[in-house]
Amino acid sequence: MNLFGRKDNIFQIAAILFLFIILFTSSICFATIPTRLLFVGEDLSVITSASKHPETPEEAPAVVEIMNSEKIKNYGLRTLGEALSMVSGFYMANREWGRQPFIRGIPDGFLFLYNSVPMTSDSTKSVFPLDEELSLDLVKRIEIIKGPSSVLWGPDAFAGLVNIVPLRGRDIDGIDVKLRAGTPNHEGHFTVSLGKNFGLWEGMIAVSATTRHSFNDAFNILKCKEGEACPLQYVIGHDTLDDSKYLETIFNLSWKDWLKISGRWSTVTNRYVVGEFDSEKLWPAKKKMPFRFVKLEANKSIGKYNFRLSSYYSKIPYEEQLVDVSWQSNSHVYYGELFMDRQFWDKTALFTLGTSYRYNKITGAVISKSYLPDYVQPGNPIFTPIIHQEDYDTNLFSIYGQIRKHWKRFEAWAGLRYDDHSQYDNTISYNLGLRWDPNNDWNCKLLFGTAYRTPYNTQLVNRTDLEPEKIQNLSLSISWKPFDYLNIKVTPFWNKIKHHVTEDPTGGLSFPGSQDIYGIETDLKYSLTYWLKLWFNGTFFNNYGDNERYKVLDYIIIEPDGSFKPFYSRWEVPFETGPKNLFNLGIDMDISSKLKLTARLNYASSMEGYYNKGKNRFESTNTWLFDMTATYRDMFFKGLDGRIMIKNLFDRKYCVPGKYSPKKGDPISVYFSLSYHFNAPF
Numbered sequence: 001m002n003l004f005g006r007k008d009n010i011f012q013i014a015a016i017l018f019l020f021i022i023l024f025t026s027s028i029c030f031a032t033i034p035t036r037l038l039f040v041g042e043d044l045s046v047i048t049s050a051s052k053h054p055e056t057p058e059e060a061p062a063v064v065e066i067m068n069s070e071k072i073k074n075y076g077l078r079t080l081g082e083a084l085s086m087v088s089g090f091y092m093a094n095r096e097w098g099r100q101p102f103i104r105g106i107p108d109g110f111l112f113l114y115n116s117v118p119m120t121s122d123s124t125k126s127v128f129p130l131d132e133e134l135s136l137d138l139v140k141r142i143e144i145i146k147g148p149s150s151v152l153w154g155p156d157a158f159a160g161l162v163n164i165v166p167l168r169g170r171d172i173d174g175i176d177v178k179l180r181a182g183t184p185n186h187e188g189h190f191t192v193s194l195g196k197n198f199g200l201w202e203g204m205i206a207v208s209a210t211t212r213h214s215f216n217d218a219f220n221i222l223k224c225k226e227g228e229a230c231p232l233q234y235v236i237g238h239d240t241l242d243d244s245k246y247l248e249t250i251f252n253l254s255w256k257d258w259l260k261i262s263g264r265w266s267t268v269t270n271r272y273v274v275g276e277f278d279s280e281k282l283w284p285a286k287k288k289m290p291f292r293f294v295k296l297e298a299n300k301s302i303g304k305y306n307f308r309l310s311s312y313y314s315k316i317p318y319e320e321q322l323v324d325v326s327w328q329s330n331s332h333v334y335y336g337e338l339f340m341d342r343q344f345w346d347k348t349a350l351f352t353l354g355t356s357y358r359y360n361k362i363t364g365a366v367i368s369k370s371y372l373p374d375y376v377q378p379g380n381p382i383f384t385p386i387i388h389q390e391d392y393d394t395n396l397f398s399i400y401g402q403i404r405k406h407w408k409r410f411e412a413w414a415g416l417r418y419d420d421h422s423q424y425d426n427t428i429s430y431n432l433g434l435r436w437d438p439n440n441d442w443n444c445k446l447l448f449g450t451a452y453r454t455p456y457n458t459q460l461v462n463r464t465d466l467e468p469e470k471i472q473n474l475s476l477s478i479s480w481k482p483f484d485y486l487n488i489k490v491t492p493f494w495n496k497i498k499h500h501v502t503e504d505p506t507g508g509l510s511f512p513g514s515q516d517i518y519g520i521e522t523d524l525k526y527s528l529t530y531w532l533k534l535w536f537n538g539t540f541f542n543n544y545g546d547n548e549r550y551k552v553l554d555y556i557i558i559e560p561d562g563s564f565k566p567f568y569s570r571w572e573v574p575f576e577t578g579p580k581n582l583f584n585l586g587i588d589m590d591i592s593s594k595l596k597l598t599a600r601l602n603y604a605s606s607m608e609g610y611y612n613k614g615k616n617r618f619e620s621t622n623t624w625l626f627d628m629t630a631t632y633r634d635m636f637f638k639g640l641d642g643r644i645m646i647k648n649l650f651d652r653k654y655c656v657p658g659k660y661s662p663k664k665g666d667p668i669s670v671y672f673s674l675s676y677h678f679n680a681p682f
Contacts, residue, residue, distance in 0.1 A: 045057070045066060045068070047060050047064050047066055047143045048143065048163075048165075049064075049113070049116075049143045049145055049149075049152075049153075049161060049163040050062040050064055050143075050145055051152070051350070051352065051402065051404070052152055052308075052339060052341075052352065052354075053341060053350065053352075058443050058479070059411075059435070061402075061404060061411075061413045061415075061431075061433050061435070061445075061447075062145045062146070062147060062149070062433075062445075062447065063145070063146040063147055063445065063447065063475050063477045063491055064143070064144060064145050064146070065087050065088075065144040065146070066141055066142070066143060066144070067083055067086070067087070067141065067142040067144070068140070068141045068142075069136075069139060069140055069141065069167075069171075072136050072139065072142075073631070073643070074588065074596060074598050074629065074631060075586075075598050075600065075627075075629055076598075076627075076629035076631075076643055076644075076645030076671065076673075077136055078132070078136065078180070078189075078645075078671065079099075079130060079131050079132060079134070079136065080129055080130050080131075080134050080136065080142070080162075080164070081098075081099035081101075081128075081130030081131060083136065083142055084101065084130070084142075084144070084162065085584075085602065086537075086584055086586070086600065086602075087144055087537070088491075088521040088522065088523055088537035088538065088539050088582075088584075089103055089104050089146055089160075089521050089539050090102070090103055090539075091103075091539075091578040091579055091582055091604065092130060093107075093578055093656065093657070094656050094663070094665055094666065095656075095658055095659060095663070096272045096273065096274045096285070096658050096659055096663055097126075097270060097272050097285070097287050097659075098128065098130060098131040098270060098272075099128065099130040099131060100126075100128060100130075101128055101130060102577065102578035103146070103159050103160045104146070104159060104160075104493060104495060104517060104519065104521075104539070104541060105495075105517045105519070105541050105543055105577035105578065105580065106158070106159045106471075106495065106497070106517065106577075107502070107576055107577075107578070108125055108126075108128075109158045109159035109160060109471075110157070110158065110159055110160035110161055110162055111149070111153060111156045111157040111158070111160075111161045111162070112128070112129055112162050112164075113153070113161065113162065113163040113164065114129075114134075114163075114164045114166070114264060114291070114293070115163075115164065115165065115166055115252075115262055115264075115295065116163060116295075116310075117293045117295055117312050117314055118153075118156070118314070118333075119291050120156055121316040121318065121329075121331035121362075125456065125503070127289050127291075127316060127318065129291065131270070132187075132189075132210045132212055132244070132246045133246050133248070133266060133268045133270070133289065133290075133291075134164070134248070134266075135189075135191060135208035135210070135248055137176075137178050137191040137193070137206075137208055138166055138167055138191065138193065138206050138208060138248070138250055139164055139165065139166060139167070140165045140166060140167045140168070140171055141165045142162065142163070142164060142165070143161075143162070143163040143165060144160070144161070144162055144163075145157075145160055145161040145162075145163075146159075146160045146475070146491075146493075146521075147159070147160060147447055147449055147473045147475050147493075148160075148429070148431065148449040148450055148451030148471055148472075148473050149161040149449075149451065150417060150419075150429040150449075150450070150451035150452060151400055151402060151415035151416065151417045151429050151430065151431050151449070152352075152354075152400060152402070152415070152417075154356070154358075154396070154398055154417070154419060155396070155419060155421070155427075155451075155452050155453060155454050155468070156453055156454055157451055158451050158452070158453045158469070158471055159451070159471060159473070159495065166250055166252065166262075167193065167195065167204060167206070168195065168202060168204055168252060168254075169195035169196045169197045169198075169202040169203050169204040169252075170195070170197040170202060171195065171204075172193050172194065172195030172196070172204055172677075173195060173196060173197065173679070174194075174195070174196070174677060174678055174679040175192070175193065175194050175677070175678055175679075176191070176192070176193040176194075176675065176676070176677050177190075177191070177192055177675070177676050177677075178190065178191040178192075178673065178674070178675040178676075179673060179674045179675075180671055180672065180673040180674075181671065181672055181673075182645075182669055182670060182671035182672070183669065183670055184215070184667065184669060185212050185213050185214065185215055185669060186211075186212070186213040186243070187210065187211065187212045187213075187671065188210070188211045188212075189208070189209070189210040189211075189673075190208070190209055191206065191207070191208040191209075192206065192207050192208075193205075193206035194206070200255060200256050201253070201254070201255055202253070202254045202257075203251070203252065203253040203254070204250075204251065204252055205249075205250070205251040206249070206250050206251075207247075207248070207249050208246075208247070208248045208249075209245075209246065209247045209248075210245070210246040210247075211243045211244070211245050211246075212243060212244045212246075213241070213243050213244070214241050214244065214271060214272055214273065215664075215666055215667060216272075216273050216663070216664060217240045217241040217273065218238070218239075218240055218273070218282065219239060219240070219241070219273045219282040219283060219284045220236055220237060220238055220239075220280070220281065220282050221234055221235075221236070221237075221281055221282060221283045221284070221323060221376065221378070222234065222235050222236070222237040222239060222323075223323050223324045234323065234376060234378050235378055236378055239284070241271045241272070241273065241284060242271055243271070244269060244270045244271045244272075245267075245268075245269045246266070246267070246268050246269075246270075247266060247267045247268075248264070248265075248266040249264070249265045249266070250262070250263065250264045250265075251263055257299070258298060258299045258300060259297075259298050259299075260295075260296070260297045260298075261294070261295070261296050261297075262294075262295050262297075263292075263293060263294040263295065264291065264292060264293055265290075265292045266290045266291055266292060267288075267290050268287075268288055268289050268290045269286065269288055270286065270287045270288070270289070271284070271285070271286050272285050272286075272287075273285065274322070274658070274659055274660050274661075275660060275661050276373050276611075276612075276660050276661055279661070281373070281378075283322055283323050283372075283373070283376055284322075284323060285320075285321060285322050285323075286319075286320070286321040286326075287319070287320050287321075288317070288318065288319040288320075289316065289318050289319075290316065290317060291314070291316055292314065292315045292316075293312050293313065293314035293315070294312060294313055295310070295311070295312035296310070296311050296312070297309070297310045297311075298310075304342050304343070304344075305340055305341075305342050306340065306341050306342065307338070307339070307340050308337075308338075308339040308340075309336075309337070309338055309339075310335075310336070310337045310339065311335060311336045311337070312333075312335050313332070313333065313334055313335075314331075314332075314333045314335075315330065315331065315332055315333075316330070316331040317329075317330050318330070318331070322372050322376055323376045325372060325375070325376060325385055325387075327364065327366060327369070327387050327389060328364050329362065329363060329364035329365050329366060329389065330362070330363045330364060331360065331361075331362055332360070332361040332362075332363075333358060333359070333360050333361075334358070334359045334360075335356065335357070335358045335359075336356065336357050337354060337355070337356035337357075338354065338355055338356075339352070339353075339354040340352070340353050340354065341353075348405065348406040348407075349403070349404065349405045349406065350402075350403070350404045351401070351402075351403050351404075352401055352402040352403070352415075353400075353401040354398075354399070354400050354401070355397075355398065355399045355400075356396075356397075356398045357395070357396070357397050357398075358395065358396045358398075359393065359394075359395045360393060360394045360395070360396075361393045362391065362392055362393065362394075362457075363391045364389045364390075364391065365389060365390055365391070365392060365457040366387060366388070366389055366457060367388045367389060367390050367457055367458055368386075368387075368388045368458060368508065369385060369386065369387040369388065370385035370386045370387070371385075371505060371506045372385050372505075373660060390457075392423075394421065394422050394423050395421075395422045396419060396420070396421045396422070397419075397420045398417060398418065398419045398420070399417070399418050400415070400416065400417035400418070401415065401416055401417075402414065402415035402416075402431075403415075409436060409437045409438060409439075410434070410435065410436055410437075411434070411435040412433065412434050412435075413431075413432070413433045413434075414430070414431070414432050414433075415430060415431045415432075415449075416428065416429070416430045417429040417430070419452070423455075424454075424455055424459075424467070424468050425467050425468065427452045427468065427470075429449070429450050429451055429452065430449065430450055431447065431448065431449030431450070432447070432448045432449070433445060433446065433447045433448070433449075434446045441480060441481055441482050442478070442479070442480055442481075443477075443478075443479040443481075444476075444477070444478050444479070445475075445476070445477040446475075446476050447473070447474070447475045447476075447477070448472075448473070448474050448475075449472075449473055450470065450471065450472050450473075451470070451471050451473075452468045452469065452470055452471075453468055453469040453470075453471075454468065455468050455469075455501070456501065456503065456509055458508065458509055459501070459509070467499050467512075468499065469497065469498070469499050469500050469501060469512075470497070470498045470499060471495055471496065471497050471498075472495070472496040472498075473493065473494070473495050473496075474493065474494045475491060475492070475493040475494075476491065476492050476493075477489065477490075477491045478490050478491070484527075485526065485527035485528075486525070486526050486527075487523075487524070487525040487526075488522075488523070488524050489521075489522070489523040489524075490520065490521070490522055490523075491520065491521040491522075491523075492518075492519070492520045492521075493518070493519060493520070493521070493541075494516070494517070494518045495515075495516070495517040495518070496514075496515075496516055497514060497515040497516075497517070497545075498512075498514050499512040499513075499514075500512060500513050500514065500515055500546075500575075501513075502548050502575075502576070504548075504550055505659055505660060506550075506552065506611075506612070506613050508550070508552065510548040510549055510550055511549045511550075511551070513545060513546030513547070513548065513549070513575070514545050514546055515543055515544075515545035515546065515575050516543060516544055516545055517541055517542075517543040517577070518541060518542060518543075519539065519540055519541020519542065519580075520539075520540055520541070521537070521538070521539050522536070522537060522538045522539075523535075523536070523537045524536045524537070530590075531589060531590040531591075532587070532588070532589055532590075533587070533588040533589075534585075534586070534587055534588075535584075535585075535586045535587075535588075536583065536584065536585050536586070537583065537584050538581075538582065538583035538584075539581070539582040539583070540580070540581050540582075541577075541580055542580060543575060543577055543580075545575060546575070547572040547573060547574055547575065548572065548573050548574070548575055548576075549570070549571075549572050550569075550570065550571055550572070550573075550613070550614075551568050551569070551570050552568060552569045552570075552613070553566055553567075553568055554567050554568060554569050569613055571613050571614035571615075572614065573610040573614045574608065574610075576607075576608075576609075577607075578604075578607055579604040579605040579606070579607050579623075580605055580607075581603075581604075581605035582603065582604050582605070583602075583603050584600055584601070584602050584603075585600070585601040586598065586599065586600045586601075587599050587600075594632055594633045594634060595630070595631070595632050595633075596630070596631045596633075597628070597629070597630050597631075598628070598629045598630075598631075599626070599627065599628045599629075600626070600627045600628075601624065601625070601626050602623075602624070602625045602626075602627070603622070603623065603624055603625075604622070604623045605622055606619055606620050606621055606622055607619070607620050607656075607657065608620075608657070609656075609657025609658070609662060611660060611661055618655075618657060618661075618662045620654065620655055620656055620657065620662070621654060621655075623652070623654045623656075623665070624652060625647075625648050625652060626648070626649045626650055626652075627645070627646065627647050627648070627649065628645075628646045628649055629643065629644070629645045629646070630643065630644050631643045639676055639677045639678055640674065640675075640676045641674070641675045641676075642672075642673070642674055643672070643673045643674075643675075644670070644671070644672055644673075645670070645671040645672075645673070646668070646669075646670050646671075647666065647668065647669045647670075647671075648665075648666060648667060648668045648669065649668060650668070651667055651668035652665075653665075653667075
């Protein structure tokens with residue numbers, strides 16, 4: 001890290017401190033009209049990720065959504081990917097290895113947090129906790145922020161942020177046991193949670209385990225076994241995958257709610273099958289991507305100032321394998337943060353200031369690798385793919401702040417962050433916003449902000465002063481609630497992306513490009529009666545900008561004079577946005593005091609995929625999927641709940657873009673679950 005090694009750094013820091021002083025003094029000078037309290041106590045409808053302070057979604061300085069544990073249960077949601085697919089703006093692409101996230105047309109565009117700890121690694125951009133590796137049984141709520149969030153959370157909170165808030169002792173207050181089974185993927189799952197609030201002390205511990213068989217489990221590319229008479233390294237045969245297995249343990253312990261320690265340990269083995277476009281060859285593959293951390297947090301108030309000291313260590317031991325070719329990498333992150341806030345003038349103004357330091361040690365980062373299907377196939381007895389890996393480390397120093405001020409029906413805020421990274425250009429992120437509540441029925445927010453994203457390994461190793469990907473976002477959120485039973489929200493948005501880089505299995509990294517994405521989100525909730533509720537959300541957008549351009553070395557000819565003559569392949573494909581039209585239509589019915597029925601219709605418009613250096617194009621059809629869940633509470637005795645979940649009820653047949661070729665979507669599947677809660681004798 002070189003914080004004061006250049007003059008421009010000193011000027012940038014001085015400018016940041018000067019702006020903080022102006023914002024701070026302005027909030028005091030103009031805070032002349034006392035109004036209602038700006039912040040409230042925490043409950044299931046409170047979000048903390050928008051400002052690192054508990055507040056309602058309407059008052060948060062961002063476009064936010066909250067999904068609580070009750071909705072997760074009622075809709076039979078098993079994974080984080082299923083949960084996010086119910087939120088406007090989100091699309092979960094169903095790849096071979098699991099789901100890949102899109103938000104407002106941007107792939108891999110948001111930062112995942114678990115208890116405010118990033119679940120990402122600088123060594124790979126394909127770590128997404130969207131499937132069975134993260135159990136929703138242990139989640140209290142999911143906090144979702146749409147739009148750049150780098151001011152408070154740093155790089156990679158690019159187009160949004162998702163924070164998983166785990167259960168605490170008071171949320172369990174005893175012992176919970178949950179069992180689930182499903183078909184045709186032969187899923188088996190159980191969770192045991194124990195939690196209690198002992199006055200000054202509070203704690204919980206939980207274990208969750210899942211086994212699952214892939215819907216598409218057959219492959220025909222086999223490795224010759226040692227000792228067999230086999231003339232070639234790879235042969236055609238027939239076999240099926242073993243089960244994928246997931247194990248997760250979490251804990252948290254707090255004293256007087258000011259000293260907290262928490263952690264998570266997981267192990268993941270995800271097995272799947274991949275194949276090439278227009279090819280009968282299918283390869284077995286495996287991916288391991290566990291996420292583990294230990295976090296310590298202390299809160300202390302001194303007069304009108306609130307201080308928070310947070311520190312964590314996280315580790316992601318990543319492993320990937322295709323037939324017998326495998327590679328591993330490890331990410332070790334050490335992080336410390338000091339955070340301060342103070343409220344002014346009857347709590348109508350809030351000033352936030354923080355600083356943090358992160359050290360990341362990467363071992364075995366994949367810098368480049370051959371196109372594996374060219375090597376892993378019958379008839380190749382000698383050549384093996386080249387996988388280039390290196391070790392490196394990075395450090396990041398950050399300072400950030402935000403000021404908010406409330407006047408009667410108005411509130412304004414401004415935030416700024418300075419990041420000094422050891423291997424790419426120093427960056428300044430900012431956000432500005434205005435909230436207006438003309439009356440109790442309306443809530444309007446205008447937001448503008450920027451964020452950056454960590455470069456790929458290939459860009460980072462042995463290089464400095466890189467220009468990372470940048471996004472600018474403008475959003476206008478208008479919410480209208482004329483009656484208790486009706487709520488309508490409309491959010492037009494615009495994203496401008498610069499220096500955007502994507503990765504292709506055959507082409508490596510694309511040349512940097514720019515993209516403009518503009519669209520609108522709609523949300524509607526309507527209660528017909530006390531026992532029947534309807535809801536709808538939709539996302540509709542378009543984009544224009546550069547194609548993704550690739551240049552790959554094919555071969556080299558040695559001339560008679562000894563010189564080398566390289567030959568390259570060049571191609572372009574459109575920027576991948578996922579479906580440009582999405583919507584969900586849902587219904588909640590309380591059939592009786594014990595029986596609850598929920599249903600959801602999900603629509604995604606067609607989308608494109610390109611393979612074989614852009615030569616093969618695939619376009620999916622419009623996809624309509626219908627899910628239904630029935631819950632029966634206190635089945636045979638109090639505390640025992642039963643649930644049946646049906647995914648893709650009408651067994652719609654559809655295909656989606658995969659890694660090397662299109663893949664079939666998941667068929668109809670049925671899951672049964674039992675949950676039991678009882679008060680422990682302690």
